[in-house]
Amino acid sequence: MATTESDICAVGEEVVAAWNTHDMSRFSHLFCEDADFVNVYGSWWTGRERIEAEHVSTHATVFRRSRLSAKEMRVRFLSPQVVSLHMLWELTGLALPSGQGLPDRKGILVYVMVKEAGRWRIAVGQNTDIVPAPT
Amino acid sequence: MATTESDICAVGEEVVAAWNTHDMSRFSHLFCEDADFVNVYGSWWTGRERIEAEHVSTHATVFRRSRLSAKEMRVRFLSPQVVSLHMLWELTGLALPSGQGLPDRKGILVYVMVKEAGRWRIAVGQNTDIVPAPT
Numbered sequence: 001m002a003t004t005e006s007d008i009c010a011v012g013e014e015v016v017a018a019w020n021t022h023d024m025s026r027f028s029h030l031f032c033e034d035a036d037f038v039n040v041y042g043s044w045w046t047g048r049e050r051i052e053a054e055h056v057s058t059h060a061t062v063f064r065r066s067r068l069s070a071k072e073m074r075v076r077f078l079s080p081q082v083v084s085l086h087m088l089w090e091l092t093g094l095a096l097p098s099g100q101g102l103p104d105r106k107g108i109l110v111y112v113m114v115k116e117a118g119r120w121r122i123a124v125g126q127n128t129d130i131v132p133a134p135t
Numbered sequence: 136m137a138t139t140e141s142d143i144c145a146v147g148e149e150v151v152a153a154w155n156t157h158d159m160s161r162f163s164h165l166f167c168e169d170a171d172f173v174n175v176y177g178s179w180w181t182g183r184e185r186i187e188a189e190h191v192s193t194h195a196t197v198f199r200r201s202r203l204s205a206k207e208m209r210v211r212f213l214s215p216q217v218v219s220l221h222m223l224w225e226l227t228g229l230a231l232p233s234g235q236g237l238p239d240r241k242g243i244l245v246y247v248m249v250k251e252a253g254r255w256r257i258a259v260g261q262n263t264d265i266v267p268a269p270t
Binding site (some may be wrong): 036038039040041042043044063076078079080082084086088098102106108110112114123124126127128129130131132133134 | 171173174175176177178179197210211213214215216217219220221223241242243245247258259261262263264265267268269
């Protein structure tokens, strides 16, 4: 069965669903065992275990009640075995542990996926906040 | 001939060399015709022409005398036809058109490359500044 764009977008939708249930094991299993992920601060994490641990930490604090939504997804087939997904996202419900709210955020994620045992998983990911460029 | 890590790092080194000579045509031809690139502000540019034009603009101003250096490169083979390159970089010599200097920057780039007519080119790239994560 040929992979369709919608098969790849389904992984993006599952990322969003896992984020919004704050189930970081579900989230991390969308990544390969040895995945590389770079977050919006340029922190580079290698391995599913590390990616999960870092997200468990933030989902216990600032992301605890956060809600991620995908505003646009675009799929690119790089080879029969590799695809990329760009996701424009918005994040609301951010708050400090004190309860003080933080501004909503927008950003863009790229996920590069490979097929492992019949399932598309994220091998390489990078996330960047969308902010006004200085003029 | 099998592709080696050093073949891929050579593309990264060529990005750095093109940047430092401020030759944005040389720079943009390291990208596929239909490449996607996301810059550190989350601006998403599609196509070599757009990527070149945006860089011509910044290399006429803030990046005019800037100097990029690659501090670390790591290659990942995603399939026989697709590789990724992570590059930790530093950028110095930034200045406003008035001449006023700007702080040096550090960041991390990911390039996903495909082989086109025997040459590895960047199909998907994303760049993120490395900044302290809020605590």
